[in-house]
Amino acid sequence: MHEVGIMETTIAAVLSEARGHDASRVHNIVLRVGALSGVEPDALRLAFDAAVKGTPADGAGLEIESVPARGRCPDCDLEFDVESDFIFTCPKCGRISGELVQGRELELTRIVMS
Numbered sequence: 654m655h656e657v658g659i660m661e662t663t664i665a666a667v668l669s670e671a672r673g674h675d676a677s678r679v680h681n682i683v684l685r686v687g688a689l690s691g692v693e694p695d696a697l698r699l700a701f702d703a704a705v706k707g708t709p710a711d712g713a714g715l716e717i718e719s720v721p722a723r724g725r726c727p728d729c730d731l732e733f734d735v736e737s738d739f740i741f742t743c744p745k746c747g748r749i750s751g752e753l754v755q756g757r758e759l760e761l762t763r764i765v766m767s
């Protein structure tokens with residue numbers, strides 16, 4: 654379960670941010686997770702509970718914003734929804750494309766602390 658490692662890294666970043674702001678408590682954390690990031694939100698939540706235990710982020714809320722996968726056609730510049738990874742076809746001209754506009758993100762977007 655690589656979510657554990659991802660979450661440990663994320664919480665380490667959150668705690669270092671909290672220290673930098675002289676915050677003693679972390680209340681809320683928001684993550685953006687792409688549909689094709691390969692990360693399971695449920696596993697992420699479990700890993701989160703374990704990673705924050707005994708830290709200033711213990712008891713903090715975790716919000717996961719899911720980002721749908723979108724591809725872009727290099728020929729007609731059309732952006733479209735992508736269901737599966739690696740290969741997708743432009744719905745307008747049928748060109749097979751591999752260019753993903755979004756869907757692989759895994760980023761920390763907001764930390765609420767005091």
Ligand SMILES: [Zn+2]
Pocket residue numbers: 726727728729730731743744745746747748
């Ligand atoms: Zn096209």
